[in-house]
Amino acid sequence: MFSAEIVGAWIAVFLTLAIFSYLYRDNPFYKIAEHIFVGVSAGYWASMYFWTQIQPNLFGRLWPALHEGLSLGFLGKLWYAIYNFFNLIYPPAFPDGGVATGHGMQLTYIIPLILGIMMLLSVFSKFSWFARWGICYVVGMAAGLRAYGFLNSNVIGQVKGSVIPLVGDVSTGAIINGIILLIGTISGLLYFYFSKEHKGWFGTVGKIGIYFLMISFGASFGFAVMGRISLLIGRFTDLKSFGGAAYHHASLWILAAMVILLGIWSFFNKEEKATKGVPIK
């Protein structure tokens, strides 16, 4: 009668309505949903990272599954003795004979393993300086990876994109758009030039830049509203479908129960009584 899907729907409805209940005011339902969200997110990310990256890509390269009939030398046996220790502790993550994910043995992966352990040492104040090594690597690598991308796509690509032909096979509309784009780009850039006082013609150009920026912020606000409404529609669509007979009218039952319980909670809540009649603005 109550399948896993139906139970999942009831939980989804409860959590959705619990989050929405914050619109009334901070309350225990909202707190429950908030804490569940934080806990589940942390657990989910940790588990996901371990099973998709650390286990197959790190351990799978340090201790790959051994082919049948392959004999290990002394050092190899010693190396796999470490693995066997992990195997004793937690066999699902460290199966017998090595991690079979199609990798060959790559001992250079000891470096990320050590850096990872060093980052974890940040929880001990005495050894927290170890974490800097790992952070240095991550920052350096990320900066290196992104520097080229930004220069190529955001600087060169955008400069190329702002160069629009004004003659030849171009429509009048495209020419007008091109001129507006040119004025907006130059005035917007000059607004952020602070080595010269914003007075006279320079101040006027800067002011034009502000208007372009304002239009951009307005568009961003409009898109943000659109995005939030889309998410609301998504939640309401789910609430609507979970309110059907197939889900034993989960939305209606939980909504009714929550309204009654919130009413009782508000009635007995001292803080609520103290602020009664004061509208939230």
Next chain:
Amino acid sequence: MKKLADLVIKLGNVDRRWIFIIIAIVVMYPLFKPLGLPIRPSESSQEVFNTIDALPQGSKVLLSCEYGPSTKPEIHPMAIGVLRHLFEKGHQVYVTCLWPDGQFMAREALEQVAENEYNLTYGEDYVLLGFRPGNEAVIKGIVSDIRKMYTIDSRAIPIADIPMMNGITNISDFDFLFSASAGYPGTVEWVQLAADPTGIPMSTGVTSIQVNEVMPYVDAGQIKGILAGMPGAAEYEKLIGKPGIGTSGMDAQSIAHVVIVLFIIFGNIAYYLERQRSKKTF
């Protein structure tokens, strides 16, 4: 006139919970009673459609899912619409995910479209390579050598055993890239590290909030069209002639926007009148 001004000022100071209730009602009503407001594809959505439509049959398409349950209402209809279009045209689809939740979203979309609607074969017509952590590093890995990044797919099948992976070594083996993105890492990183350096044609579908950030790449020709939020999804559904969840949400979206605009105008009038009155008092 004074009474009217008093009323406007009073309403301008109304408890915000009334506004929440009004928004809830206007969003909910069209979901129960669809109004059937017309949907007109924008130029950017049309460009995405034209680009995919012009791909030769049997093209290899890389679809990257960078979204999760929180942005599902906006991006999932796009992913479904694009998958329908790709499978309709007989293309092979390779799905990667830069977000962990993206893998579940992609699996759901593939189950719905590839398995239930088109009855396609896993490993021959489509493959879900899955999520790999590393953000930009994953894109770099796919660009240089996908087999180093993915040794197994999301079903733990070795890449060497997947028929449609034959001959695929890096991004240059794909004909088209589509990023269904809700943030970082996503469309911007694909442009910077894959599309621009290699020249692979790319389109995208993003959340509304990202449109302003991504639009300059579209205008500069670095991305071929953009599906912008839920309206973008609805427009794409209209273009492929298969209405779905994007279309059904557009009535509510339009009505809610009208109400919000009215609230903004009304709020500004109330603020103006209140300010005028306080000036007169002092």
